[in-house]
């Protein structure tokens with residue numbers, strides 16, 4: 001075997017690929033990560049709403065198409081660490097019930113082939129690895145956990161605390177959002193995280209966000225058997241004569257064509273790109289795309305039904321780090337609506353510059369800055385259901401086409417209505433019961449659905465399952481039709497729940513990692529949280 005042969009090649013260094021790399025690193029096996037992007041450059045623009053949100057400086061410039069052939073500019077990022085470099089680091093476990101079949105207003109959310117209990121130890125490990133801060137027992141829908149959160153919950157600033165108190169007073173159970181940021185509130189001088197307003201959607205200039213580069217790829221690269229090739233875009237996978245094994249990986253390395261091979265090949269390019277890669281890799285044995293005898297590759301795309309709801313109150317909202325509060329009381333429904341509605345939380349504090357990029361139907365006479373100064377900026381997530389026609393395909397040039405028709409929208413509408421209802425009940429010392437009647441007599445809420453281009457929560461295009469006729473991957477996330485091809489990004493989800501996906505991707509990558517270590521005859525090493533944290537105090541071991 002030549003120098004381009006490895007024991008394991010991982011394609012993509014995000015939540016799935018990066019986490020797996022660290023899991024496999026101590027095995028001593030020769031591992032290569034192929035990543036199409038480079039490191040996010042460290043520069044002041046990292047924290048600039050103008051560069052990041054208005055100009056989309058770090059987003060891919062690729063143009064895909066939607067189902068009508070219209071150009072679609074995806075809001076996604078190709079860098080070491082993948083989209084976790086930009087994520088809001090809200091690191092949730094799916095609910096135990098999400099692993100079973102759930103009846104929604106718009107249809108059925110299918111059962112997973114594994115149970116919550118099978119993933120639980122890996123959730124606990126992923127929480128340690130990604131330094132999650134939270135408080136067990138507050139979230140009424142939280143599944144049973146084998147350990148406390150490794151770090152204490154991130155505190156609310158006064159405006160958010162007042163809202164939390166209000167929600168409690170009206171009988172809800174608001175809770176602290178579990179967050180992967182390396183913040184030490186007891187010793188701010190030594191804390192890596194400075195609790196800034198440019199976290200959700202921005203790369204962290206001081207490497208204090210628990211992203212896959214900081215918490216997984218960098219530590220994996222400390223092992224001499226692990227290497228990373230950046231600027232390496234995988235264009236095609238080839239199979240040998242039997243069609244059962246990937247025996248060559250075609251890569252464009254900074255524009256030049258190169259070939260690599262590995263005993264085990266793991267695709268983790270993100271749910272849309274991974275499906276596209278398998279479709280592009282069709283050959284004589286796999287005429288409809290690699291591992292696609294079931295015709296399931298690319299199907300069942302999900303991305304959550306997401307909205308931003310800006311509540312423009314009379315009181316200003318001077319909060320810096322807003323993403324600390326969540327409400328799950330309506331996750332599974334309510335008395336009046338016995339179907340799941342979803343999850344209420346926050347985006348990072350919006351500002352005038354960011355609003356220029358996609359201001360929800362702005363009221364005349366308002367400046368965007370004034371709106372942003374008075375807004376509470378909620379993020380609402382409801383589950384969308386897997387549907388065969390919501391899918392990734394390729395056009396005649398091999399470029400991505402993303403077809404999607406929203407489904408299961410009633411629960412989301414109800415969730416928005418619930419938020420309006422519970423917020424309007426809040427009083428304040430200055431305006432009494434009138435604070436949430438809207439700013440200067442105008443409507444309280446400005447809302448916007450996240451459009452198709454907002455593919456941040458993409459998942460589900462290569463779902464795992466026990467039946468090769470209805471799934472692409474088996475329960476170990478190995479392709480049913482190939483002996484050495486695995487997938488560990490968000491594509492394996494058979495359903496998406498209504499909480500953010502990254503912790504589930506990370507936990508699953510650790511689980512698949514253990515299977516691969518077994519297969520490679522190597523031992524698992526438990527993930528620890530502290531090596532690169534340098535947190536001084538206030539840390540629960």
Ligand SMILES: Cc1cc2nc3c(=O)[nH]c(=O)nc-3n(C[C@H](O)[C@H](O)[C@H](O)COP(=O)(O)OP(=O)(O)OC[C@H]3O[C@@H](n4cnc5c(N)ncnc54)[C@H](O)[C@@H]3O)c2cc1C
Pocket residue numbers: 011012013014015016017034035036037075076077078079080081082083084086087088089090091092200201202232233234235268269270271273277456457458488489490491500501502503505
């Ligand atoms: C603004 C934003 C905020 C978010 N906030 C949250 C949050 O608060 N909580 C949460 O849970 N989730 C959040 N997410 C979603 C989260 O980031 C993703 O769910 C997660 O990163 C997906 O992991 P992945 O491994 O599937 O893919 P990614 O992390 O996207 O990794 C895929 C990697 O593959 C690489 N790649 C793609 N194609 C190729 C190719 N052909 N060859 C080689 N490499 C390739 C990419 O460059 C990338 O590095 C957010 C996302 C965004 C964009």
Ligand code: SF4
Pocket residue numbers: 181182192193194195196197198199200202203204205206207208209210321
């Ligand atoms: S310093 Fe803290 S709050 Fe600011 S981007 Fe980094 S992790 Fe996020």
